[in-house]
Amino acid sequence: MAANNDYNASNIQILEGLEHVRKRPGMYIGSTGIDGLHHLCYEIVDNAIDEALAGYCDNIIVTIYDDNSFSVEDNGRGIPVDIQKDLKISALEVVFTKLNAGGKFDNSSYKVSGGLHGVGASVVNALSTRCEVSVYKNGKVYFQKYKRGVPEAPVAVVGDTEKRGTKVWWKPDAEIFTETSPHYDVLAHRLSELAFLNKGIKITIIDERVKPEPKKKELHYEGGIVSFVEFLSQGNKPLHKPIYMSTTQGDTILEIALVYSDSYSETVYSFVNNINTHEGGTHLVGFRSALTRTLNEFMKKLKLTKKAVEKLDGEDVREGLSAVISLKIPNPQFEGQTKTKLGNSDIKGIVEGIVNTELTKYFEEFPEDAKAIIQKSIIASEAKAAARRAREATRRKNALDSVGLPGKLADCSEKNPENCEIYIVEGDSAGGSAKQGRDRKYQAILPLWGKMLNVEKTRIDKVIGNDKLDPVIAAIGAGIGADFDIKKIRYGKVIIMADADVDGSHIRTLLLTFFYRYMKPLVLNGNVYIACPPLFKIEYPVTPQKKEVKYAYTDEEKDAILKGLECDPEKIRIQRYKGLGEMNPEQLWETTMNPETRNIIKIGLEDEYVANNLFSVLMGNDVESRRTFIETNAQYVNNLDV
Numbered sequence: 001m002a003a004n005n006d007y008n009a010s011n012i013q014i015l016e017g018l019e020h021v022r023k024r025p026g027m028y029i030g031s032t033g034i035d036g037l038h039h040l041c042y043e044i045v046d047n048a049i050d051e052a053l054a055g056y057c058d059n060i061i062v063t064i065y066d067d068n069s070f071s072v073e074d075n076g077r078g079i080p081v082d083i084q085k086d087l088k089i090s091a092l093e094v095v096f097t098k099l100n101a102g103g104k105f106d107n108s109s110y111k112v113s114g115g116l117h118g119v120g121a122s123v124v125n126a127l128s129t130r131c132e133v134s135v136y137k138n139g140k141v142y143f144q145k146y147k148r149g150v151p152e153a154p155v156a157v158v159g160d161t162e163k164r165g166t167k168v169w170w171k172p173d174a175e176i177f178t179e180t181s182p183h184y185d186v187l188a189h190r191l192s193e194l195a196f197l198n199k200g201i202k203i204t205i206i207d208e209r210v211k212p213e214p215k216k217k218e219l220h221y222e223g224g225i226v227s228f229v230e231f232l233s234q235g236n237k238p239l240h241k242p243i244y245m246s247t248t249q250g251d252t253i254l255e256i257a258l259v260y261s262d263s264y265s266e267t268v269y270s271f272v273n274n275i276n277t278h279e280g281g282t283h284l285v286g287f288r289s290a291l292t293r294t295l296n297e298f299m300k301k302l303k304l305t306k307k308a309v310e311k312l313d314g315e316d317v318r319e320g321l322s323a324v325i326s327l328k329i330p331n332p333q334f335e336g337q338t339k340t341k342l343g344n345s346d347i348k349g350i351v352e353g354i355v356n357t358e359l360t361k362y363f364e365e366f367p368e369d370a371k372a373i374i375q376k377s378i379i380a381s382e383a384k385a386a387a388r389r390a391r392e393a394t395r396r397k398n399a400l401d402s403v404g405l406p407g408k409l410a411d412c413s414e415k416n417p418e419n420c421e422i423y424i425v426e427g428d429s430a431g432g433s434a435k436q437g438r439d440r441k442y443q444a445i446l447p448l449w450g451k452m453l454n455v456e457k458t459r460i461d462k463v464i465g466n467d468k469l470d471p472v473i474a475a476i477g478a479g480i481g482a483d484f485d486i487k488k489i490r491y492g493k494v495i496i497m498a499d500a501d502v503d504g505s506h507i508r509t510l511l512l513t514f515f516y517r518y519m520k521p522l523v524l525n526g527n528v529y530i531a532c533p534p535l536f537k538i539e540y541p542v543t544p545q546k547k548e549v550k551y552a553y554t555d556e557e558k559d560a561i562l563k564g565l566e567c568d569p570e571k572i573r574i575q576r577y578k579g580l581g582e583m584n585p586e587q588l589w590e591t592t593m594n595p596e597t598r599n600i601i602k603i604g605l606e607d608e609y610v611a612n613n614l615f616s617v618l619m620g621n622d623v624e625s626r627r628t629f630i631e632t633n634a635q636y637v638n639n640l641d642v
């Protein structure tokens with residue numbers, strides 16, 4: 001009797017816990033939108049990753065099914081199934097029904113060697129209409145299933161098996177989630193991060209919603225974060241072989257891989273316990289400071305100092321740097337707006353010390369590498385000084401009016417940036433039509449002229465002082481590079497408008513590259529758009545006297561419109577627009593600028609790594625990798641060339 005009462009008592013507690021998860025899901029998974037939906041998958045995958053880090057599994061398969069349900073399977077030891085003394089139920093059931101202590105939304109717990117199990121499994125279970133778990137262990141298949149978190153029956157043996165591992169299947173509850181269709185690209189991006197950060201683990205993602213053959217990607221990197229930096233610096237010529245360091249101090253594991261290339265941009269990603277610390281933090285500060293210090297020391301030691309450059313600063317030594325920093329610590333403190341900034345204050349000194357020691361060792365062994373890096377940093381430093389001079393020169397040059405705006409800019413009257421848009425228009429004739437056609441209250445027009453610069457092949461000194469880019473920088477009004485301040489932007493929407501042909505596509509790509517490299521927050525924040533002018537004008541009679549006009553933005557749309565017309569086909573006039581200049585101001589307003597009828601595409605970065613590669617490979621110096629990239633990624637290239 002007593003045992004039975006205990007079971008009921010603990011069961012009631014469990015039910016209350018699960019109910020709370022369903023009542024306040026945000027507390028456990030952050031949101032009930034698409035991010036929360038993906039979070040369920042990450043929670044489950046993390047458990048399998050822990051098993052891999054403990055050394056017991058090397059294969060993880062993530063599947064998305066037709067009905068938007070998921071499964072994750074590993075080949076580990078299998079979740080323990082023995083009966084827990086205090087709760088008198090299987091450990092497996094505890095994992096899926098009992099909230100872990102605190103039950104707060106945090107993904108910060110790091111299990112140094114596979115300690116705890118089932119972090120978050122009960123939360124996933126509570127937020128799913130159905131969930132099923134199979135454990136392959138001791139030659140048997142153990143099984144349990146749940147409805148909205150509640151077990152249908154005790155854990156039972158349902159068969160024999162030679163396999164070892166754990167498989168969890170769940171269907172997120174549409175009563176909880178506002179979005180129920182997971183994004184393959186977002187999941188694949190996170191899983192590839194995990195595969196890079198945890199070398200040797202094979203992670204497969206399968207999307208069965210794609211027909212006739214499911215979409216499938218195998219992620220497996222024996223090189224770990226060395227493969228990661230090689231991937232990040234793809235498309236640029238490396239100055240040396242990647243440098244790798246790995247140190248364990250007690251529970252702290254630090255791994256760093258870095259490589260310099262001939263690129264002018266910096267690509268550094270930092271992680272703490274496999275979580276991307278987008279906002280940086282003490283580990284990144286420690287790394288940067290050690291890098292600057294060590295390179296300055298070797299500049300002296302190798303007698304590379306110049307009169308004009310006696311000391312390198314942080315910006316100089318990061319030009320062309322690709323690096324991945326992966327730190328594992330027991331109690332990370334996450335701060336910042338998105339809780340992705342490491343706050344642990346002791347970490348700065350620890351990382352700085354390790355990097356100083358390890359880099360010094362490396363450069364002593366390979367002074368040629370140190371020399372190549374330092375020489376590049378010196379040129380970067382000289383370019384920065386030149387840029388400063390150029391900036392002062394432009395200020396004096398009087399290209400800007402009294403308030404510092406470019407002369408060619410037709411500004412809007414509204415002053416609140418949130419309501420303002422700027423159209424950046426290639427070509428003077430299109431610029432003229434746009435000026436006449438716009439709504440001058442909130443739409444500004446900046447016509448571009450002159451030769452467009454490929455910033456991927458240029459240092460900042462040439463960007464400042466460039467005829468074509470200077471007005472863009474001045475009009476947006478928020479600076480560039482390290483000085484860019486998104487709070488100062490003068491327009492909420494920056495819309496690139498160019499012809500729908502090859503030249504227009506080239507201009508779009510060059511401008512996007514410029515925004516990505518020199519005003520990255522503008523792109524990440526979703527302020528950059530591409531205007532889509534129509535390709536066809538279709539004129540047709542509705543009565544013998546009256547004609548009407550429709551516009552088509554693609555070939556397919558044109559065909560669909562033609563199919564739907566009921567008049568005599570002979571009387572239809574189709575005009576193919578070769579450029580924006582062929583449209584009069586009213587047509588331009590109607591088709592491309594009127595918020596009610598226009599077609600504009602917001603530039604987003606579903607996958608930041610892919611975007612980074614896209615720009616350096618498409619616009620960079622390495623012709624060979626550009627060719628292979630275009631062959632293998634034609635789809636992305638199309639996306640960019642909309």
Ligand code: TSJ
Nearest residue numbers: 044047048051072076077078079117118121166
């Ligand atoms: F919990 C879960 F559902 F989220 C989940 C756990 C999901 C998936 C896909 C895998 C796992 C999981 C758990 N894989 N492997 C494990 N391992 C253990 O829980 C385990 C096994 C044996 C021992 C032991 O000491 O013998 C210890 C642990 C933690």
